[in-house]
Amino acid sequence: MNHAHTPQPAGFDELDPHASGHGHSHGHHIISGFTLRAILIILLLLTILTVGQAQLEQYISTAFELNLPRWVNIAVVMAIAVVKGCLVALFFMGLKYDNPMNSVILCFTLFGVGLFLGFSMSDLASRGMIYEFKKGEILKGGLGNISRTMNGEPDPVPANTGIVAHARQKKMEEIGPEAYEKLAAQFAHGGHDATHQYPPGSTASRSRPRTGLTEGLFETANPASAKPTPESHGGGH
């Protein structure tokens, strides 16, 4: 029952017993200008590297007709992105000098992202292991048998055509097949630059090996050679 105050040192603040906010000095780390500049230069170099490897891969497949497996491209590009991300988080965002709790939050979030992506991917990649009859239940997505009369005009192409086939047919009816072919040549296969030569091994109709997909699960007719009939795409589900 002794309520007598123990003598406190001069300047003791009972609202802030540990003197965490003593005075105005925060004592925060000031990251040196040299470090920030060095990090920027490394980030720019890594950007050049990542663009360069994508170009190199294109060059190899054009010049030597050698198509590297798809995962090489993805792995290299993503590895560089992870290194760049770590540099930004550690130095620009200051996690290296910061309260470790903030790093814990970020790591835990990334763990959540990993769960999210990991389970989705492993589900998709292992669809081949489920029973035959269940395989057939999975429907293709994203085509939608939608009505195309958004602006109220009567649509000449039936509504149950797939979106891509529909766009093609409408253009053909608008300008005629000859004019269509002439225009199509200009867009070769989709590139922003019509003069660019795409590697012979990876045209739209002859792609690099498909990965991650159960054989025959999402079988489609060869879209490039398909006749644009109303039933050609997407109408059958």
Next chain:
Amino acid sequence: MTTLDVRQHGQPYDAPPSGPLWSRYKHAHHYRSAEEEFDAVKLGMWLFLATEVLLFAGLFCAYAVFRMLYPQAFYNGSHYLDWKWGGFNTVILLISSYTMAMSIRNCQRGEFRRMRLNLAFTIFCGALFVLIKLVFEYTPKWSGYFFVLDPALHHYADSGKTALFGLFHYVDGYGGKRPGMWFNYAFASDPYEPLWWGVYYSATSIHALHVLIGMTLIGRVLLRSFKGHYGPSHYTAVEISGLYWHLVDLIWIFLFPLLYLIH
């Protein structure tokens, strides 16, 4: 116990005015010290950034799932994009992240003129990023109208049709690369290309929205810095606006290779 009255009346600033605002700043009344306030605000910002990462995780997951299901559509899709614009925008964002980090350093050292220059340059970079995205990437792909200075314009036959006083030239057949039901591009070779455009537009436009929000936050910090709100002992808002800006950069570091570089 001289500081008690300050806290009890909820005044974050020292009572008799002397010196610039930042030097008189103590802390909000519900904190015990400026240090505690800084740590708590920063912790809150990191928790918010965690939800931002999870928001983009949904988009990355959509990308991964659809790429796995329809690799040809995504192969075609990445070829519609020009890595030069994507790469240029990456460099812009990286430099802006550097200037943002520098402005925090300037603030900590009391170099206010440099701090404002760095903040203003960061906002400029953000504006340039969004402008490039709109004028050179979204507009031609969506509508077929190319900006008159776009180097890609001379690859295509001139249709003679222009818009906005001749600033935009129409290329027949180029546009219509839109997501889902808005898709209207007649030369696609894979039936699933509208899905690619869905992922592309949602990921990049949500990211561009974050760039705009980041610019607004930094603009606020810049305006308040003229009134002397931020200085070596008080720069919490500069710090957390910077964290937001770096996160925008961080997301783009992943979006750029996924959309432009993976074939």
